[in-house]
Amino acid sequence: MIRFCLAAALATTLTFLSNSAALAELQVGAAIVDVSPTQFPVLVNGGMTSKTAEQIKTPVSSRAIVISDGSESIALVVVDSCMVPKMLLDDAKNRAAKRTQLKPDHIMISATHTHTAPSAFGALGTDADLTYIPLLRERIVESIVNAEANMQPARVGWGAAEAAEFTALRRWIRRPDRIDNDPFGNPTVRANMHAARNPDDVTGESGPEDPELSMIAFESNAGVPIAVLSNFSMHYFGDSPISADYYGLYCNGMQNYIQQKYPDAKNVVATMSHGCSGDIWRRDYAAAEPSQYDTIQAYTDALLNIATETLETIEFDDADTIDMAESRFRLNYRVPDQQRLQWAQQIVDTLEGELPKTTTEVYAREQVLLHDLQSTEVVVQAMRIGDIAIATTPNETYALSGLKLKQQSPFEKTMVIELANGADGYIPPAEQHPLGGYNTWAARSAGLEVQAEPKIVAAGMRLIEQVSGKPRRAVTQAKGPACQATLDAKPLAYWRLDEMEAPIARDSSKNHRDAIYEPGVVFFLEGPASAALTADGEPNRCAHFAGGRLRSRIGNTPQGYSVSMWFWNGMPDEAREVSGWLFSRDHAHSITKFGEHLGVAGSGDEAGRLIFKQGTSNETLVGTTVIPRWTWNHLALVRDGSKVRVYLNGNETAELQSDSVTEPQPGLDQIFVGGRSDNNSNWEGRLDEVAVFDRSLNADEVKQIAAH
CATH class of the missing domain: 2.60.120.200 (Jelly Rolls)
Structure with missing residues (x-):
């Protein structure tokens, strides 16, 4: 009897350990769902004033990757949209959680920032398209559900390459004798986007670039690619609506490349997340010659050449741990003082309910809206997949903000995704505010308090430390x-x-x-x-x-x-x-x-x-x-x-x-x-x-x- 009991206990223990090992195995699934509008005309965001689209040039999509180690599960979703507000995303997360094993705070949803997608968020002169929002929300949920259903044992790998010729600083500092006026009539613009079109007007760029093209790739245990999540800091190329811009072309090109090389990878999912690009665009104003990539297809194909070469160098391994943490906190808006509010209200009253048609009307309406809002809740997240970290910001963040997180992260392999879990506009580093410019003009698209950037970066850094269990690295420059x-x-x-x-x-x-x-x-x-x-x-x-x-x-x-x-x-x-x-x-x-x-x-x-x-x-x-x-x-x-x-x-x-x-x-x-x-x-x-x-x-x- 004693021997029987011991044998039974041993068998139970071995079965438990075997099951634990199975549960600890990394599982990954991915899916793509079309989120293109079905009713036209549809509002399109990304401009100063409102515009609509009547047709689809390229589909827009929600691309989801679900990852589990048996004890924790996370979802990474990238949507072809200019910006998606937190309220809509929270609703989608809660709906997805009811249909999956995921928790709402373990879901990350970000926007690519294409300026040629249907409007999901009211900003500047464009309102959200209320007919489109229910379709977008349901199809985001559908992408998460489908990704979880496609899960299989997997391994993960990291790749990164320099792609400096594809990204450049677009915000330049103006000469002190050539300061421009802001929309409120004040001479405050010491720095602005594209000011270097005339090099004689400027003294130099206002910050650094981040030329890193990074990738997190997943493959099955049989070596068949499952998904690739890319990240790059370049604002957008520019296309005709409705379009996923270069993000969609990149993803389709990556999938075609993988499918040609791996015939079994019929359902591989490639996605491109938006790196910290609030002050970034593709034109290098400091270059003697303009870029040779003057079409969106040429630009994408050249970037893909770097990406596919990097993909071939990735080494895959088991991820022993995944984890995710989230922080929510309130930040104030820079609301107008009484004098500006009175000025704005007088202009808004003349609109009589119509949308603004000039820059002055746009910013007048924004002052009234900020006064009504006063503050907002922001969401910051960090994730760990083995020795890879991901941090997020809900904003259009400057390249410097991404570098702060990457260089201090305990993990050398760190990706920063912006416009994730919200649409809280530009957050220039605090020292940029005295220089003024479009990125600082108070509006829903750039209205958070001056200290928003250091607070959000600090929150992201704390969360990276939390999921990694390690302290941040000190940023010190080597001594030559x-x-x-x-x-x-x-x-x-x-x-x-x-x-x-x-x-x-x-x-x-x-x-x-x-x-x-x-x-x-x-x-x-x-x-x-x-x-x-x-x-x-x-x-x-x-x-x-x-x-x-x-x-x-x-x-x-x-x-x-x-x-x-x-x-x-x-x-x-x-x-x-x-x-x-x-x-x-x-x-x-x-x-x-x-x-x-x-x-x-x-x-x-x-x-x-x-x-x-x-x-x-x-x-x-x-x-x-x-x-x-x-x-x-x-x-x-x-x-x-x-x-x-x-x-x-x-x-x-x-x-x-x-x-x-x-x-x-x-x-x-x-x-x-x-x-x-x-x-x-x-x-x-x-x-x-x-x-x-x-x-x-x-x-x-x-x-x-x-x-x-």
Whole structure:
């Protein structure tokens, strides 16, 4: 009897373990459901004013992938729509949960952001198409149900490639003398989309790009592809409605490629999710020649070439764990003050219930709507599939926001999907708001509070930590030989200007002399392309100054001091008398007798040359080399008693010099980088790798630091 009981217990244990192992096996299913409208005309979102479509150019779809490890199940859904509101998506999730094993908070639904799909969300001059919404909701649910029904044992893999020629920054910073008016009649537009159509109007891009094309692929245990989820940061190409834009063409092209190579993959599902693209488009305004991909098909085919090559490199493995977490919280809208509300209401009253037809009417109506709404709930999610992480935002998020999540994620394999679980509009990083522009004009499509972006990114980062069980990574830039040479020279302070947000510029020396960014600085752009500054091909990062400065204190240096920095001038020479001041040592808000100021001359015979000016003297030291706009250069300012030397690009011969200036004076311990002490003609362009020394550097040290 005892032996029988032991044998039975052992058999039960083995059966339980066997069942547990089976339950732990990754299961994946996928499905595509057509969500094209059946009634015409249909409203189309994505424009300033309302428009309709009468026909379908390409179908629009809901593409779903359901993943389970036996204990947790998640659904990833991508819908061909400009934006889909949270209320509609919550309804779809609850309906899907009743027909599947999924929980509502374990379903992610995102929009591709095609501007040629039926309107599911009221924004700017277009209302939601109320006839279309029930069809969209039901077919999203149907895609989730069908995907779960198609589940089978599977393995997962990750692939990523650089696709820089297919994406570019579309938001550029305007010159301070060419500020535009906003829809409310105020001159606030220092940065705007497509401002670089005229390069003379702008000083440079307002942020970085994210060129990564990433993919999560699933295959059966027999090696047959089941699904591929791609992610890319490019806003949209542009097409005729009704159309899925390049997203649909990409998905169909990927499926055709897989089916030709794997005849058994008849039901493979490819989907393209929208990466962080609020400030991104396909045209590179900085390029000398326009893109060769001037049609949507040519663009898609070329992008697919990269994607299919990357797909062939993916290695598949079992995912030991899947998990998902969600956070919901309220954010305020930037509601109009009483004066603007009164202005807006007067305009809305004249519409007499009709839709707005001008930009002014559109934004007037938006003010009234924001006043009525006051606040909203946003949804942020994070998922883990083995060693792969996915984070979401419910917004049109800038590329920088996606990079913040990717670079801090505990997992190197991290995808960020925007316009997921809601349609809460643009959320520029907080430092972008003072620069104004379309992406900041208060409306339902861009109306959340100024701190919305840091709050949403922080929520996403916390959720990634939660599902991974690991802390976030520290974002630190590698030290190349020129960087190390700067540190070896023992600076008082060394600011690499590689931050992702204000207000602190970290001191990379051991002296803890952090500096402060003023408003009017944007972050994480590409710095000098010198491999000597970083390592292993890592991009060097810098800050772009657009009226703001970097402020710090360095103490008294009566015998002399030195300043080293890289600079990139965005201002045309003829724009003003001084293109911009790079460095200033003086009392704040004034120019005093003993102050010292280094910059680049503007209009006149000295245009494009370095200049050094001391105090209130009329004498100006002028360099010999004309520095081309939009090029990286290195300078070193060396002060030694009554001597001043400024070296350019590591040259042994000084660019400008004098042996008879006034010696550095005690009490002038405040320094300003990227502007003058009185805020006159501040720098308009990029700066990087700023180091301050309490001694005079020698020529060899300057050469090493300048990477020459």
